[in-house]
Amino acid sequence: MDPNLFDQAFSVRPGEELDTAKLETYLLAQLPDSSGPLTVEQFPGGYSNLTYLLRIGQRELVLRRPPFGRKIKTAHDMGREYHILSNLEKVYAHVPRPLAFCEDEDVIGAPFYIMERIQGVVLRAKPSKDLNLSPGNMRNLSEAFIDNLAAIHTLDYKAAGLGELGKPEGYVERQIKGWTKRYYDAQTDEIPQIEAAAEWLAENMPPESGAALIHNDYKYDNLILDPHDLSNILGVLDWEMATIGDPLMDLGTTLGFWVDPDDPQELKDLAFGITSISGNYTRMQLVNRYAERTGLDLSQVLFYYVYALFKIAVIVQQIYARYKAGHSQDERFARMIDVVRVMGYVSNRALELGRINHLSMV
DSSP: GGGGOOOBBBBTTTOOOOHHHHHHHHHHHHHTTTTEEEEEOSOOOOSSSEEEEEEEEEEEEEEEOOOOTOOGGGGGGGHHHHHHHHHTTTTTTSOHHHEEEETTTTTTSOEEEEEEOOOSOOOSSSSSSSSOOOHHHHHHHHHHHHHHHHHHSSTTTTTTTTTOOOOOHHHHHHHHHHHHHHHHHHOOOOHHHHHHHHHHHHHOOOOOOOOEEEEEEOOOOGGEEEETTEEEEEEEEOOOOEEHHHHHHHHHHHTTTTOOSOOOOOHHHHHOOSTTTTTTTOHHHHHHHHHHOOOOOTTTTTHHHHHHHHHHHHHHHHHHHHHTTTTTOOGTTTTTTHHHHHHHHHHHHHHHHHHSOTTTOO
């Protein structure tokens, strides 16, 4: 197996360094079968919780911690994420094994947890040229991708001890109200199309479709894939926003990150991933296959897609506001406001046409 195909970590970004001496002492105490010295690198993906690759002796581990300069709320609660992984592995095989959780902020300046590293491919926006991304392979991957989301939504979360993770009753309404409030709390620029999307969502909420364990960030670059067979999903990462809620809202979030070949150029330029290369399912093909696998009614899919675009806009707006306030030095954040504008444009385009596909056509 070619190690160059695996997801690569790089030097830690300036301002996001860890205290390696304290961390090494902690690891040697918690994992007595490990031995130093400790080296730390950082994975490039992600704009929320930070992910580091730890090498201690011959062992490879992954550390997750909240972003710098951010108060720890639900989405950055390391204890919650560790709890999810610890219980989820009882009913679902495709999660990394959690190893230790640390609440002591004296170690690295914030709570964090350690998990095993699953060796495999993570499909970033610029994947390795050595990967076989043929149309046939991409079709098989996109099928496995949506089938796995349907499988997550049918897990017995109560048997896994995750029944108290969220409050499914009223989930749709809470999400629309909550994300709308978060947008205005973080607003830095006037973007009328985002405000129009928020108003439309508030006026067009469908009945809830049921309750399920939902991931809330399910996309290609949160999967670890077998390099010999990309349709073999080895692991699902980044459960920080998982909860119990409406599964169609989760499907919508996934659709929000899925770019079709005939989408507006502004959306394709964001390079969310490689979903638009030949062979991938389109958004509507994903919807139809998901409906076949779950039996759920997708007649209101426009609502879930617009919700996803709006939610992405809010998340990006929050990141941009944090950067503009000087809480992050990460230069990736400097042009985030442009992403918010694109989400506004695409959401209004979908509403204008009354569909989630062929958004460049009249």
